[in-house]
Amino acid sequence: xxxxxxxxxxxxHRLNGRPGKLEVVPTKPCDTQRDLSxxxxxxxxxxxxxxxxxxxxxxxxxxxxxxxxxxxxxxxxLGLGDIGPLAGKPVMEGKAVLFKKFxxxxxxxxxxxxxxxxxxxxxxxxxxxxxxxxxxxDIKGPECFEIEKTLKERLDIxxxxxxxxxxxxxxxxxxxNACELTHRDPADVKCVVNGAGAAGISCAKLFIHxxxxxxxxxxxxxxxxxxxxxxxxxNAYKAELARDTELRTLADAMRGADCFIGCxxxxxxxxxxxLSMAKDPIxxxxxxxxxxIDYPLAMxxxxxxxxxxxxxxxxxQVNNVLGFPFxxxxxxxxxxxxxxxxxxxxxxxxxxxxxxxxVTQTVSRAYGGEQFSFGRTxxxxxxxxxxxxxxxxxxxxxxxxxSGVARLELDLDEYREKLMRQVDAGRTLVALPMQxxxxxxxxxxxxxxxxxxxxxxxxxxxxxxxxxxxxxxxxAKIRAAMEGLPLDRYEIADPATGADAERLIEIMRASHVLExxxxxxxxxxxxxxxxxxxxxxxxxxxxxxxxxGDRPYAHMVSPILRYASRRAGVxxxxxxxxxxxxxxxxxxxxxxxxxxxxxxELAEMAMRATRVVxxxxxxxxxxxxxxxxxxxxxxxxxxxxxxxxxxxxxLQPELTVFPPVQxxxxxxxxRFRALFGDRIPDSxxxxxxxxxxxAANAAWRLARxxxxxxxxxxxxxxxxxxxxVLARGSTSDEIxxxxxxxxxxxxxxxxxxxxGTKTKxxxxxxxxxxxxxxxxxx
Numbered sequence: 001x002x003x004x005x006x007x008x009x010x011x012x013h014r015l016n017g018r019p020g021k022l023e024v025v026p027t028k029p030c031d032t033q034r035d036l037s038x039x040x041x042x043x044x045x046x047x048x049x050x051x052x053x054x055x056x057x058x059x060x061x062x063x064x065x066x067x068x069x070x071x072x073x074x075x076x077x078l079g080l081g082d083i084g085p086l087a088g089k090p091v092m093e094g095k096a097v098l099f100k101k102f103x104x105x106x107x108x109x110x111x112x113x114x115x116x117x118x119x120x121x122x123x124x125x126x127x128x129x130x131x132x133x134x135x136x137x138d139i140k141g142p143e144c145f146e147i148e149k150t151l152k153e154r155l156d157i158x159x160x161x162x163x164x165x166x167x168x169x170x171x172x173x174x175x176x177n178a179c180e181l182t183h184r185d186p187a188d189v190k191c192v193v194n195g196a197g198a199a200g201i202s203c204a205k206l207f208i209h210x211x212x213x214x215x216x217x218x219x220x221x222x223x224x225x226x227x228x229x230x231x232x233x234x235n236a237y238k239a240e241l242a243r244d245t246e247l248r249t250l251a252d253a254m255r256g257a258d259c260f261i262g263c264x265x266x267x268x269x270x271x272x273x274x275l276s277m278a279k280d281p282i283x284x285x286x287x288x289x290x291x292x293i294d295y296p297l298a299m300x301x302x303x304x305x306x307x308x309x310x311x312x313x314x315x316x317q318v319n320n321v322l323g324f325p326f327x328x329x330x331x332x333x334x335x336x337x338x339x340x341x342x343x344x345x346x347x348x349x350x351x352x353x354x355x356x357x358x359v360t361q362t363v364s365r366a367y368g369g370e371q372f373s374f375g376r377t378x379x380x381x382x383x384x385x386x387x388x389x390x391x392x393x394x395x396x397x398x399x400x401x402x403s404g405v406a407r408l409e410l411d412l413d414e415y416r417e418k419l420m421r422q423v424d425a426g427r428t429l430v431a432l433p434m435q436x437x438x439x440x441x442x443x444x445x446x447x448x449x450x451x452x453x454x455x456x457x458x459x460x461x462x463x464x465x466x467x468x469x470x471x472x473x474x475x476a477k478i479r480a481a482m483e484g485l486p487l488d489r490y491e492i493a494d495p496a497t498g499a500d501a502e503r504l505i506e507i508m509r510a511s512h513v514l515e516x517x518x519x520x521x522x523x524x525x526x527x528x529x530x531x532x533x534x535x536x537x538x539x540x541x542x543x544x545x546x547x548x549g550d551r552p553y554a555h556m557v558s559p560i561l562r563y564a565s566r567r568a569g570v571x572x573x574x575x576x577x578x579x580x581x582x583x584x585x586x587x588x589x590x591x592x593x594x595x596x597x598x599x600x601e602l603a604e605m606a607m608r609a610t611r612v613v614x615x616x617x618x619x620x621x622x623x624x625x626x627x628x629x630x631x632x633x634x635x636x637x638x639x640x641x642x643x644x645x646x647x648x649x650x651l652q653p654e655l656t657v658f659p660p661v662q663x664x665x666x667x668x669x670x671r672f673r674a675l676f677g678d679r680i681p682d683s684x685x686x687x688x689x690x691x692x693x694x695a696a697n698a699a700w701r702l703a704r705x706x707x708x709x710x711x712x713x714x715x716x717x718x719x720x721x722x723x724x725v726l727a728r729g730s731t732s733d734e735i736x737x738x739x740x741x742x743x744x745x746x747x748x749x750x751x752x753x754x755x756g757t758k759t760k761x762x763x764x765x766x767x768x769x770x771x772x773x774x775x776x777x778x
Contacts, residue, residue, distance in 0.1 A: 013090065021093045022109070027063075059132075059335070063106060068133045068328055070095045071110045073120050076140035076163070076198075079288065085111035088138055095137060095162075095324075103325035103389060104422060105332065107135075117143045121150050128155050132332050135324060136161040141197040142235045158331040158339045164202035166320035169327070169344055171261060171284050171308070172206050173351035174316060174379040178306045181376060182280040184258060186211035190278070192253045194292065195263030196221035196238050203261050204241050209341055210348065218243060218253045222264075225253050251276070258282060266290025271301040279304060286310040286318050306376050315377035322383050323347060329389065330396025333415065335407030346399035350392045354381045361453040361732045362386060371452070386423035386733075390416050426710035426737040429580040432617045433744030437466050442746040443491070444739060445542040447472040447529035447556075448549040455481035457548075457735045462489045466736075467743040470542050472533040495532040504535040511563050534559040537721050544746035545723040548735045557593075557716075557725045565720040572597075574605040575714030576612060577700040578741075581707040587613055587620075587687045588700040592714040592725075595693045599643035606648050606689045608717040610655060613687060615748070622648065623658035623666035623685035625695070630659060630679065637691040644689070656681045663688070663699070712737045722746050 013019065029035050037043050047061035059065040074088035092109035099105040110127070114120040124134060124147075134157065136148055148161045160166075179186055191212050193204045196219055204219050219226040219241040223233045228242045247253050254260060254273045259282040262268065269285065269292040277283075281302060285291035288310035295314040298305050308316035327347050331339060359372040359382075366384040381388055394416045400406040421427040427434070449458050449471035458469040462485060471478045475494040482490060498504075505522045517525075525531050530547055537545045547556040561573060575592025579585065589605045590597060597605065602624070610620035624641045631638045641660040648657055658666050658680055665672050666685040673680075690696035704711050712734060715724050722745040724738055 021090075021097050022107075064130065065132045065332055065335075066104075067106045067108070067131050068099060068135055068332075069110050069124075069127065069131045070099070070107050070135045070137055071112060071124055072136070072138045073112050073114055074138065075115060075143070077138045082140065085113050091138060095135070098321050099135075099325050099328070101325075102321060102383070103329040103393070105325060105328055117147050117150075121147055121154075124151055125154055128157060131157060133157050133328055134159045135328070136163075138163065139198075141201075142237050144198050145201075145237050152338055156337045158328070158336050160324065160327065160331075160339050161198065162320055162324045164198040165206075165327075165339070165344060166323040167199040167263065167286065167318065168202040168206040169323045169347050170318045170320060170351065170380060171203055171286065172210055172348045173355070174284065174308050174318060175207065175259065175261075175282065176210065176348065176352045177355055177374070177379045178259075178282040181306065181379075182282070187213055187216075189216060189258045189282075190256065191217045191259040191261065192220065192250070192257045193217065193261045193263065194220045194250055194268060195265075195287075196226060196241075197263065199286075200261070200263035201237055201241065203263060206341075206344065206348070207261075209345060214241075215243065217241070218245065218247065218257075220250045220253055220264075224249045260284065260292075262286050262292035264292060266292065267294075269293040271297065274298060274301050274305065277302070280306065282306050284308040284316075284318060306379070308379060316379045318380070319383055322351060322380065322388060323392075326389055326392035327396050329419075330393035331400060333393065333408070334397040334400040334410060336400040337405050337407065340399075340403055340405055342399040342403040343396045343405075346395040347392050350395035351380055351388070354385070354387060354391045355379060357387070358456060358459055360385070360387070360456050364452075365731075389423050390419040393419055424710065424733045424737070426578075426580050426712050426733060429578055429585050429616065429710075429712060430737045430740045430744075433615070434464075434466060434740045437740055437743040437747065439465050440743070440747050441465065441468040442543040442743045442750070443468050443470050443541075444743055444746065445470045445472055445493070445533035445536050445545040446739075447533040447545075447547050448551075449473060450477040450481040451549065452481070453732050454548060454735070456732050457739060458482065458490060459485065460732075460736050461739055461743075466740050470533075470536065472529045472536070493532065493536060495527045495529060498526075498532065500536075500539070500541065501526060503539060504532070507535050507538055507563065528559065530556050531559040531563070534563050534723065537723055538563055538565060540721075543750060544721055544742045546726070546735070546739050546742050547724070548726040548730050548738075550728055553592075553725060553727050560716065560719070560723045560725065561593075564723050566718050567720050570608075570718035571604060572601055573719060574601070574608070574717045576605070576609050576717055577696075577711055577713035578612075578616075578715065579700055579703055579707075579709045579711050581703070581709040584684075585616075585618060585686060586700075586703060586709075588696050588703075589687070589689055589717070590693060591696045591700050592716075593693070597640075597692070599640035599647065602640065602644035602689055602691070603647035603651065605717060606644070606687065607652060609687050609689070610652070612715065612717070615744070618686065619656075620687050621656040621658075621681065621683060621685045622687045622689060623663075624660045624689050624691075625663050625666065625699070626660035626691070627662065629661045629665055629676070641691055656683065656685075658685055710734065710737075712741065715741065721749055 028039060030039050050057045070092045072085060072088045072092055074085035075082045077083050077088040077091055089111050096107035096109050099107045112120055112123045114123055139147060144161055148159060151159045189212055191207060193200050204217055208214055221233060225247050226238050226242045228244045251273050255276040256278055258278045262285040264287055266287050283305050285293050291309045295307060295309055298307055308318050310318055356374045363382050363385045364371055372378045394412055397410055398412055444467040446454055446458055446469050450473050458471060461467045461469055470491040470493050472493045475492050478492050504526060508522050533545050536542045572594055574590040574594055577588045577591040587609055589609050594601060606622050613620035624645050626641055645659050669680045669684055722742045724742050726735055726738055
C-alpha cells in the first residue's frame with residue numbers, strides 16, 4: 001500500500017505536464033496597455049516613491065502583508081534526514097499549498113544551500129524585507145534553536161519554526177482536553193517527553209507554560225533520561241530541561257506516568273511500558289509513519305488509554321496543518337512583529353475549545369460521512385473544519401494585540417466575521433442581513449430540525465443570535481438533537497401534540513373552500529411537519545420558515561404554495577438563486593417554480609428580484625438573457641423577452657436594464673462597447689432573468705461549479721411572510737445563510753405590516769396596460 005502511494009505521488013507531482021505544485025497568479029488586471037503602464041513602468045514608480053518616503057506603506061502597495069517565506073536548508077527533511085535543500089523542495093512546495101488552501105496566505109518556497117547556521121541566518125536576514133513572515137522548516141537540531149532565536153532577535157516580522165511550535169501547539173491542545181476527560185489538573189500530571197529534538201523540547205516547554213510542573217516532566221532521548229549532570233549527547237537546550245532524578249531509562253520514566261509525548265522513533269514504547277503507566281494514560285505517539293507504539297497494539301494493551309498519533313488513519317491525528325496556517329493568518333493580520341508565547345497559548349486554547357463544539361456536517365462530509373463528537377477519539381478539531389480559521393486566527397490576533405507585539409489595532413468582532421466570510425463565501429453576500437438580524441430573534445420555523453445538519457444550523461442560529469428557531473417535529477427527537485441547550489433558547493412544535501390544531505385547520509379549510517376537507521383529513525395532513533410549519537407561519541405564530549430536509553423539493557415546497565399567502569399584486573411565486581463568486585455576486589431567476597413564465601411574470605420576478613438585491617445593499621442591474629442580441633425574431637421566447645423588457649422599463653425607468661442579450665454581453669459589456677455602443681449599459685449585470693426554468697436552473701448550477709461559488713437559494717419571491725426551501729444536498733453553511741436572509745426578511749415584513757407601510761404595487765397581466773396601484777402593503 002505504501003509503495004502504491006509513493007508511485008501515485010510521483011504521478012501527482014508531474015500531472016498535466018506541469019511539474020510541481022505552485023504557480024504565480026496576478027491579482028490585478030493586465031489586459032490593456034493602460035494596465036501594463038500601471039502594473040509596471042512608468043506607473044509603478046509612484047508606489048515606489050511612497051514606500052521610500054514611508055516604509056510602512058509597503059503593506060499598502062505590495063503583497064508583503066500576506067506573503068510568507070517557507071525556508072529550509074534540507075538538513076532534517078521529514079524522516080529522510082539530511083538530504084539537502086534541492087531534495088527538500090517538494091516538501092516546501094507542499095507547505096506552500098497548505099498555507100494557501102487553509103488560510104489564503106501566499107508563499108514563496110526558498111531552499112538555501114547553507115548548513116552553517118550563521119550563513120543560513122545571513123541569507124534569511126538578507127531576504128526578509130520581501131516577506132511578512134518567515135516559516136522555518138526541516139532544519140536539524142540543535143542548530144534550529146539558534147537559528148530561530150537569532151532571527152527573532154534581528155527581524156521585526158514573525159519567525160516561526162513549525163517543526164518545533166506546530167507540533168507543540170496541536171499536541172498541547174489535545175493534552176488539555178485529555179486532562180479534562182480524565183479529570184486531571186495539568187499541575188498534577190507526571191509527563192514523559194521522548195525525543196529531545198525540535199518538537200520534543202518545544203512540547204516540553206509549552207506544556208510547562210500550560211501548567212505542568214517542571215519537576216513532573218522528564219525529557220528523554222535515545223540515551224535515556226535527561227538528568228542533571230549527564231554528559232553524553234547533551235547540549236544547552238537539553239540541559240535547560242534536565243532534572244534531578246535517579247531514573248535513567250525510558251522504561252523507568254514511564255513507570256507511573258500519566259502522560260507520554262512521543263517525538264522520537266517508531267516502536268520506542270513496549271506494551272510493558274504502557275502497562276506500567278497510571279490509570280487512563282495519555283499517550284501521544286507522534287513518530288511518523290510508525291508511531292512509538294502502534295495504535296491497535298496500544299488499545300489492545302490498555303483499553304483505557306487516550307491516544308493520539310501522527311497518522312491520518314487513526315483517531316486524534318496531531319497534524320501541524322491545524323496550526324501554522326491559522327497562527328500565521330492571525331499574526332499577519334495584526335501586523336505582529338514576532339511570535340510570542342502568548343500567541344501560541346492562545347492558539348492552543350482556541351483549538352482546545354473548538355474541539356468541544358458540535359461538529360458540523362461540513363466536516364463530516366469531508367471525512368466520508370463519519371460523525372465526530374468531543375471525547376477520547378476526538379480531542380482536537382479536524383484540519384478541514386472551516387471554523388479553525390476564525391477561531392484560531394482571531395485568538396492569535398487578540399493575543400498579539402494584548403501582548404503589545406501587534407502593529408495594527410483590529411476590531412476583533414469584525415475580523416472574526418471577515419474570516420468567517422473567507423471560509424464561507426455566501427456569508428459575504430448575506431453580511432447585511434446577518435448584521436441587522438443579530439439580536440432581533442425572529443421566530444423561524446424549521447421542519448424536521450432534529451436531523452444532524454438542521455440541528456447544527458439551529459445551534460448556530462442560537463449561538464450567533466440570528467433567530468429563535470421553532471423546530472417542528474417529534475419532540476423527543478428534537479430534545480435529543482438539541483441536548484445541552486436550554487429550552488428557553490428555542491421552541492419545539494410537535495404536530496402530534498400541538499394545541500393550536502383547530503386554528504390551523506381553519507386556515508386549511510379557507511384554502512380548500514371547494515374541497516371542504518373533513519376534520520380527520522385535515523388532522524392527518526397536519527402531521528406532516530412541512531404542512532404544520534407552513535400553517536404556523538401563515539397564522540403568524542412564526543415569522544418565517546426555512547425547509548431544508550432530506551426530502552424531494554416538491555414535498556417541501558408544496559405546502560407553501562398551497563397554504564402560504566402571497567403579497568398584494570403577486571400573480572405567481574418564483575424562485576431566486578443568489579450566487580457568490582470570487583469576484584462578484586449574481587442573482588438568477590426563475591430557478592425553481594415556473595417552467596415557462598409569461599412576459600408579465602418575467603417582469604414581475606425581475607422587479608421582486610431587484611428589491612431583494614437592494615436589501616442586500618447591492619445596486620441591481622438587470623439583464624434579460626437570450627440566445628441572440630437585440631433579436632427581432634417572432635419566436636415565443638424572443639417576443640416575451642422583448643415585452644418583459646418594455647414592461648420593466650416602463651415600471652422602473654430608474655433601473656439599469658439590458659434588453660434581451662446573450663449572457664457574455666450582460667456580464668462583460670466593456671468587451672462589446674465598440675460593437676453595440678449605447679444600446680447596452682456601461683456596467684455589468686448582476687440580476688439575470690431567463691426565458692424559462694430550464695435555462696435559469698442550468699445557468700446557476702453551471703456558474704456555481706465553474707466559478708467555484710457558494711449558492712443561497714432558491715429564495716421564494718412574492719410571499720406575504722418569508723418561506724424558503726432548499727434542495728436536498730444543501731450544505732449547513734448554505735442553509736444557515738438562507739436562514740439569516742429569512743430572519744432578516746421576516747423582521748422587515750413584521751415592521752411593514754405593523755406600520756401598514758404604503759407603497760406602490762405593480763400589477764401586470766395579459767395584454768392589458770400596466771397598472772400602478774397606490775396605497776397597498778407589498
